Amino acid sequence: MIEFRAVTKRFEDGTIAVDELDLAVEAGTITVFVGPSGCGKTTSLRMVNRMIDPTSGTILVDGKDVLSVDPPTLRRGIGYVIQQAGLFPHRTVLDNVATVPLLSGWDRRKARTRAAELLEIVGLDPAFGKRYPAQLSGGQQQRVGVARALAADPPVLLMDEPFSAVDPVVREDLQNELLRLQAELDKTIVFVTHDIDEALKLGERVAVFQTGGHLAQYARPTELLAAPANDFVASFVGRDRGYRTLTFLHADVPVRPVATAKLGERVVVDDWTLVVDSENRPRGWLSGVDGEVEVREQDLVSGGSLYDGSTLRGALDAALSSPSALGVAVDESGAVIGVVQADDVISALAKARAAGEVPK
Amino acid sequence: MTWIFENWDRFWEVTEVHLRLSAVPVLIGFVLSIPLGWLASRSATARAILFPVANILFTIPSIALIVITPVLIGAKILDEINVIVPLVIYTIALMVRSVADALASVPGHVTAAANAMGYRPLRRFLTVDFPLALPVTIAGLRVATVSNISMVSVGALVGLGGYGQLFTEGYQTDNSAKVFAGLIGTVVLAVLADGLLLLLGRVLTPWARTGR
Amino acid sequence: MGGWLFDPAHWSGPTGVPVRLLEHLGYTLVTLLIAAVIAVPLGAFVGHTGKGGFVVVGLSNALRALPTTAVLILVVLWAGLGDFPVYVALVLLAIPPIMAGTYAGIRAVDPVAVDAARGVGMRESGVLLQVEIPNALPLIYGGFRGAALQVVATATIAAYTGAGGLGRLVFDGLALQEFGQMLAGAVLVALLAVLVDLGFAGLQRLTVSPGLRPVGTGGKR
Numbered sequence: 001m002i003e004f005r006a007v008t009k010r011f012e013d014g015t016i017a018v019d020e021l022d023l024a025v026e027a028g029t030i031t032v033f034v035g036p037s038g039c040g041k042t043t044s045l046r047m048v049n050r051m052i053d054p055t056s057g058t059i060l061v062d063g064k065d066v067l068s069v070d071p072p073t074l075r076r077g078i079g080y081v082i083q084q085a086g087l088f089p090h091r092t093v094l095d096n097v098a099t100v101p102l103l104s105g106w107d108r109r110k111a112r113t114r115a116a117e118l119l120e121i122v123g124l125d126p127a128f129g130k131r132y133p134a135q136l137s138g139g140q141q142q143r144v145g146v147a148r149a150l151a152a153d154p155p156v157l158l159m160d161e162p163f164s165a166v167d168p169v170v171r172e173d174l175q176n177e178l179l180r181l182q183a184e185l186d187k188t189i190v191f192v193t194h195d196i197d198e199a200l201k202l203g204e205r206v207a208v209f210q211t212g213g214h215l216a217q218y219a220r221p222t223e224l225l226a227a228p229a230n231d232f233v234a235s236f237v238g239r240d241r242g243y244r245t246l247t248f249l250h251a252d253v254p255v256r257p258v259a260t261a262k263l264g265e266r267v268v269v270d271d272w273t274l275v276v277d278s279e280n281r282p283r284g285w286l287s288g289v290d291g292e293v294e295v296r297e298q299d300l301v302s303g304g305s306l307y308d309g310s311t312l313r314g315a316l317d318a319a320l321s322s323p324s325a326l327g328v329a330v331d332e333s334g335a336v337i338g339v340v341q342a343d344d345v346i347s348a349l350a351k352a353r354a355a356g357e358v359p360k
Numbered sequence: 361m362t363w364i365f366e367n368w369d370r371f372w373e374v375t376e377v378h379l380r381l382s383a384v385p386v387l388i389g390f391v392l393s394i395p396l397g398w399l400a401s402r403s404a405t406a407r408a409i410l411f412p413v414a415n416i417l418f419t420i421p422s423i424a425l426i427v428i429t430p431v432l433i434g435a436k437i438l439d440e441i442n443v444i445v446p447l448v449i450y451t452i453a454l455m456v457r458s459v460a461d462a463l464a465s466v467p468g469h470v471t472a473a474a475n476a477m478g479y480r481p482l483r484r485f486l487t488v489d490f491p492l493a494l495p496v497t498i499a500g501l502r503v504a505t506v507s508n509i510s511m512v513s514v515g516a517l518v519g520l521g522g523y524g525q526l527f528t529e530g531y532q533t534d535n536s537a538k539v540f541a542g543l544i545g546t547v548v549l550a551v552l553a554d555g556l557l558l559l560l561g562r563v564l565t566p567w568a569r570t571g572r
Numbered sequence: 573m574g575g576w577l578f579d580p581a582h583w584s585g586p587t588g589v590p591v592r593l594l595e596h597l598g599y600t601l602v603t604l605l606i607a608a609v610i611a612v613p614l615g616a617f618v619g620h621t622g623k624g625g626f627v628v629v630g631l632s633n634a635l636r637a638l639p640t641t642a643v644l645i646l647v648v649l650w651a652g653l654g655d656f657p658v659y660v661a662l663v664l665l666a667i668p669p670i671m672a673g674t675y676a677g678i679r680a681v682d683p684v685a686v687d688a689a690r691g692v693g694m695r696e697s698g699v700l701l702q703v704e705i706p707n708a709l710p711l712i713y714g715g716f717r718g719a720a721l722q723v724v725a726t727a728t729i730a731a732y733t734g735a736g737g738l739g740r741l742v743f744d745g746l747a748l749q750e751f752g753q754m755l756a757g758a759v760l761v762a763l764l765a766v767l768v769d770l771g772f773a774g775l776q777r778l779t780v781s782p783g784l785r786p787v788g789t790g791g792k793r
Contacts, residue, residue, distance in 0.1 A: 051691060075693035086688025090706040090781035100692050132783030148692070419769045420762040421725030427742055427758035431751070506637050513639040517732050518746060527642050531733065536649045543642040550637035 001027035001188040002048060002156065007057030009043050009213070017043040019213040021057070026205070027155075030182055030189045034199035035209030035216075035236070041192045043213070045158055048190065049078045061156060076104055079149030079157040079187075083165050085141040087133040093119070093144050094129035100152040111151075118147040121184075123177055139170035143177070150185070159191045163198070175202060196237055200225070200244060208233050222248045246313035246349070253307075253315045253348050255329045255338035261286065261295050268292050272324035275300055280335040282306070282328050306330050307340055312352075316345045363541040371526075375545060378522035381515065382508045382549075385444050389451025390501060396452065397459025398485070407460065414453040422446055422514045443515040450511070451504045458500025462493035495568060498561040502554050509550045513542070523549075576752030587740070589760070596737035596764060599727040603659060604720060607666035612712070615671040619678025619708070620700050632672035640665055640726045648733045658727070658735045665726055666719040673715015677708025710784060713776040717769055724765045728757075738764065 002025035009018040018040040025031045033041035046052045047059055050071040059066045066074060087096050095102075097115035102108065116126050122143040133141055142162055149157055163171045175198065182189065193199055199206050200221040207218040210232050217229035225241045225248070228234035238244070260274045261267045263283065273286045275295055284300030286293075293299075304321025307314045307329045318327025319342040326339035364371050399406040425446035435441050466489050474488045516524020526542030529535070562568075576582060583589050618624045644661045651657035681704050689703045705712075731739025741757025744750075 049691065051687075071690075072693045072695045072698075075691060077693075080688070080691035082684065082688060082691065084684045086682070086684040086691070088685055088689070088703055088707070089682065090703075090709075090783050092783065103693055103698070132781070134783060145688075415769075416766055419721055419765045421721075421728050421765055423725065423728050423739070423742065424758040424762040424765070427754050428762070431755055503636065510637055510639040513641045514729065517641065517729060517743075523639070524641060527639070527645050528732075531645045531649065534649060536646060539642055539645050539649065543639065543646070546639045546642065547637050554637075 001025055001062060002190065003058075003060040004044065005058045005060070007044070007047065007054045007059060009040070009047065009052065010055045017213050018047070018054070021213070021215055023207060023215060023218055025188060025190055027188050028186045029204040030178075030191060030202055032199040032203030032206045033190065033192045033209060034194065034196060034203075034206060036194065036211060039209035039211050040213035041194075041207075041209045042160055044209075045160055045190055045192050048156075048158055049075050049080055076100055076152060077154050077156075079152075079154045081142075081145050081149045081157065081159040081162045083161040085133070085145035085162075087141055087144055087148070089133050091132075092129065093131050093133065093136070096133065096144060097129075097147045097151050099148055104152060114151060115147070118150055119144075121150070121181070122147045137170075138166045139174060142166060142174060146178075146181075150187075155188060157187045157189045159189065161192055161194070164193065164195070171198075178202065197244075200247070208236060243313070246316060246345075247311050249312045249349070249352055250310060253312065253340050253344050255340055256326075258326060258328075258336070258339040260336065263295050263297060266292050266294050272326065274303075274324075274326075274328065274336065274339070276336055279333070282330070282336050285322075285324050287324070303328055306334075308332075312345055312348060315340045315348075316342060319345065361541070361544065363537040364544070367541075371541065371545065374521060374523055374525055374542070375549070378509070378512055378524075378545070378549065381440060381443050381512045381520075381522050382447070382505070382553075385447030385451055386501070386505050386508050388444075389448045389504070390455055392448070393452045393455035393459050396456045398463060400456055400460035401463040410456055410460075414456050417449055418453040422450070422511045423517065425449065426515055426518060438519050440520060442518070443512060443520050447508050447511060451508060454504045454507070455497075455500055458504075459493070459497055462496035462500070463489060465496055466492045491565070494561060494565050498557055498564075502557045505553050505557060506550045509553060510546060513546060576750065576756050582753075582756075589741070589756075592736060592738050592740055592757075593760065593764070596724070596727055596739075596761075599658065599662060599730070599735070599737055600720065600723050600768065603662040603666050603723050603727075604670075604716065606659070606663050607670055607719060608716070610663075611667045611670035611715075612674050615674025615715075616678055616700060616705065616708075618671075619675040620696075620704060622679075625675060625679065628671055628675045632668040635665070635668045640722070641729055641732075644726060644730055644733060653734050655735065658730045658733070661730070662723050662726055665722050669718040669722065670712075670715045673718065674708065674712050677711030677715070678704050680711060681707040706781060707784065709780045710776070713772060713780070717772045720768050720772060721765060724761070724768055728761050 004021045004023045007018055007021040008016070010016050021040075021044060033044060035041050043052060047054050048061065048066065050066055053067070061074075061078070087093075088099070091099075094112055094115045097118055098111040101111035101114060106114075116129055119126050119129055124140065124143050124147070128136070128140065128144075133144070136144065142165075145162065163174045166174065179202065191202060203221060205218065206221055206224055208216045208224065210216045217224060217233050222245065224233065224237055225245045228237055228241075234241070258274050259270070259272075260276050260280075262276060262278070267273065268291065269286050269288055271288050275283045275286055277283050282303055284302050286295060286299060287301060301323045303323065304327065305314070305318050307318035307327050309329065309331075315327060315329075318329070319325060319340055320327075322328065326341060329337045329340050331337050396410060400410045426442055429442045429445045430436065430439065433441070433445065470492065471484065471489060474484050479488065512522045513524030513527060516522060516528045523542040523545045526545070527539050530538030530540075530542065585591075615628065618628050640661075643665065644658070647657045647661040647664075651660060685707070686699060686703060689699045694702065727735070727737050728739035728742065731737055731743045738757050738761045741760070742754050745753030745755075745757060
């Protein structure tokens with residue numbers, strides 16, 4: 001869908017921002033450009049919608065050379081989301097989202113209706129439409145930015161570090177929203193970030209750039225983790241790449257039964273007992289005491305993270321962070337199904353290796 | 361230009377008057393604006409009263425104030441005080457905001473540290489807050505001074521002295537060289553005063569000069 | 573002053589108060605219009621392209637040092653009496669604050685929003701007219717208010733060289749030693765200046781997007 005052919009960008013002062021880039025972005029995927037500052041990832045992105053023009057080489061979008069189209073027309077067919085959103089402070093949220101349709105000549109009412117639909121799609125209450133950007137939080141502004149980029153239903157979406165300026169909790173929300181959106185909309189998305197975890201989480205294909213504008217490796221996340229192309233990629237992906245690989249593995253980890261008790265009950269506690277509420281959701285742990293005791297709130301030890309059955313990483317983390325070394329496994333409603341142990345996770349990993357599931 | 365050299369005595373005479381009529385209001389106005397600006401930086405109510413009043417006063421044309429003043433304070437129309445009072449008012453109107461902003465710009469953690477070390481309020485104000493507020497204050501003072509220097513000439517229209525007299529005399533005798541001389545005098549005075557204040561600011565704030 | 577002001581004779585005829593008031597307003601509004609036509613496009617162009625800003629700011633600063641009385645008198649000595657020289661002087665004095673305000677306003681627009689505007693496909697003219705200028709309005713209004721102040725004040729002084737307007741009351745009063753008249757003129761000028769400023773403030777409130785007001789004045793987070 002997007003092709004870079006020997007694209008080079010040299011600035012007036014001589015710095016080479018992008019060096020002979022050859023890369024093809026598949027339609028309908030999320031491709032992430034990642035790398036340290038000055039590696040050319042943002043420059044490469046901005047050449048797709050001609051915010052910057054290449055010094056040499058060709059960029060094709062849907063088979064057409066971008067240089068053959070005049071920039072404003074090109075940009076109206078490509079969604080563009082940037083850090084800090086870049087919303088127009090003097091327009092309401094609704095009018096911000098309706099920008100591109102209005103530019104393209106849509107009828108005003110039609111544009112506004114579409115804008116309202118999009119606010120819902122990105123998870124905002126349509127009542128936000130009447131507000132002004134200054135009245136929104138950072139995360140909300142970003143959602144509006146995404147809505148604005150999607151308004152004219154472009155096939156391609158360019159995102160330049162869109163989630164870097166918000167706090168980690170909000171960022172995780174936005175990342176999950178993006179994945180959900182993509183599942184529904186199936187756009188071709190090019191996403192730039194300097195955060196390797198974000199890249200591995202979001203990208204179906206990840207392009208790692210090195211300082212000086214070189215493309216070091218372009219592969220699926222699991223390949224990057226298991227087989228980094230050079231030392232730079234290996235160190236960029238980080239020391240935890242073995243641990244990170246667990247995020248991509250879904251193997252069966254046996255869930256064992258656990259003794260549970262509710263608040264106020266009188267029980268005999270042998271080793272560790274998991275205390276749950278009336279809906280069977282975990283509240284905390286009670287450690288071994290002699291004889292029978294009444295279960296009280298103040299005696300509880302807080303538990304660790306919860307394993308929702310998805311990845312090995314979740315299972316291992318649940319087991320490691322639990323005070324009892326037993327990771328609590330829950331179902332979709334949050335009710336306890338049982339516990340998992342760290343040893344079982346390692347065995348599951350070994351089985352997956354033996355079965356060839358872990359890429360070489 | 362040649363007019364200046366040919367009539368040096370006269371030129372110097374009006375320069376002295378002009379200097380006096382601009383320097384005195386700036387000094388008085390500045391001193392008076394310090395407590396007012398301090399008040400405004402501390403209290404939102406003070407700010408809500410002082411700033412709008414300052415704005416209104418600043419909006420009134422200087423000629424109007426120069427005419428109204430003698431009536432209000434019972435002076436004769438040719439008294440110099442008729443120019444000094446309006447200019448003091450303008451200086452205060454301008455500087456109150458400057459001083460307030462300047463004091464507000466002193467980092468909170470610095471004043472907190474000073475308090476924690478045992479500074480008493482007045483001493484802290486004089487030796488910590490005020491010096492740190494100098495850069496912004498002096499910037500405002502430069503604007504006030506330059507404005508004052510140019511506004512003094514309006515006084516000549518009702519008969520008072522300074523470079524304005526060269527303007528009025530030049531007008532009455534169709535002598536544009538004289539007017540021009542007065543103009544040059546005013547501008548040179550303004551540039552010198554501005555430069556002097558700039559220099560003063562640099563001298564008084566050696567910590568701001570250390571580059572990184 | 574009360575005596576002079578409330579004498580009905582002074583309110584009628586070609587030299588009456590209403591006539592002078594209208595003359596003064598006329599000078600002010602016409603000057604601001606002409607100055608706006610010249611200064612706003614210039615300031616916007618310099619602000620949008622970023623070139624020449626130093627000149628704009630420098631000019632505006634230099635103007636503060638220039639005694640308006642001298643400018644007025646020089647223009648009159650050069651161009652003769654009548655209204656034309658007055659307008660020339662007034663327009664010359666009104667251009668720098670309006671130009672500086674427009675320039676500053678456009679420079680102050682969030683560059684990220686401008687980048688986004690280009691990114692969604694606006695042409696340069698669109699970026700300027702639909703994004704930069706609306707967001708620059710508060711500072712542009714600031715420039716206009718400063719200019720209006722200058723013009724009202726200088727128009728008063730222009731009466732010294734024979735122009736009309738409320739300044740006439742002041743200088744005629746001076747010549748006739750009629751202090752009541754002088755005072756009436758001064759007070760009316762002061763009132764006019766304040767009203768013109770309030771008028772602009774009101775216009776600003778009406779025409780500037782509510783999204784540009786500081787957060788906390790009528791919005792929820």
